[in-house]
Amino acid sequence: MKEDKKYIFITGKSESGKSMISEYISKKYKGAIHIKMRDIIKEMYKEYDTKLSYEEWQEELENNQREFFWKTYINMANKIAKGHNLIVMDTLRKKETLEVINKLAGNNIMLLYIDAKLESRVNREYNRLNKEDNISYEQIKLNTLKKDKEKEQYGLIQILNYIKEGKMKHGYIIYNNGTIEDFKKSIDDKIEIFLGD
Numbered sequence: 301m302k303e304d305k306k307y308i309f310i311t312g313k314s315e316s317g318k319s320m321i322s323e324y325i326s327k328k329y330k331g332a333i334h335i336k337m338r339d340i341i342k343e344m345y346k347e348y349d350t351k352l353s354y355e356e357w358q359e360e361l362e363n364n365q366r367e368f369f370w371k372t373y374i375n376m377a378n379k380i381a382k383g384h385n386l387i388v389m390d391t392l393r394k395k396e397t398l399e400v401i402n403k404l405a406g407n408n409i410m411l412l413y414i415d416a417k418l419e420s421r422v423n424r425e426y427n428r429l430n431k432e433d434n435i436s437y438e439q440i441k442l443n444t445l446k447k448d449k450e451k452e453q454y455g456l457i458q459i460l461n462y463i464k465e466g467k468m469k470h471g472y473i474i475y476n477n478g479t480i481e482d483f484k485k486s487i488d489d490k491i492e493i494f495l496g497d
Contacts, residue, residue, distance in 0.1 A: 312414030
C-alpha cells in the first residue's frame, strides 16, 4: 500500500447526493480522481484466470480471502488512479469491507456517510427524473424506500454504527438537508482535516 495515497470512500442513503459529491471532490481537489468501486472490482476480475463467474469469484474471495481481496482492490485502485494521490470511491456497502480497508489503510482512509431526510431525497430525484421520464412522485418515493431497504440488508446500518462508535479516525456522517453550498462546505471541512493529517 502506497503511503502517499489517500482514499475517500463514500456511502449512505439512496438519492442522498453520493455521486454528486464524489464528482465535486474529484474536480475540486488537486490530484483527486473518482472511481466507482464496482469498476475497480471488475478490473481485478479481468486479471484473474478463473472459470468462476464474476459474482461467484467475488463471493468466493470476499468470504474466504477477505484481506487478500481488499489488499488487491487497493492495489488495483492505485493502478487505475495512476498519478492521482486522492482516490474517491463509491459506494461502500458492507461493514466487513470497511473493517478490512480501515485496517489496511489506517489514517489514509476517510469514510463519508451521506444522509438526508426522505422528503429531500425524493424531491431531488423527482426533479431530476421528471424532466425526462413520466414518473410519479409516489413511484419515486416507493423506489427510494426499496433501495434503502436493500442497502440496509447489505449492511448500511452497521456501517453507520461503526462510525458512531468511533472505530475509524476519519469517519463522518454528513447531512444533505440544506443548500448545496452548505453541503459542500460540510464536506470541505472534513476533507481539510483528513488531508492535513
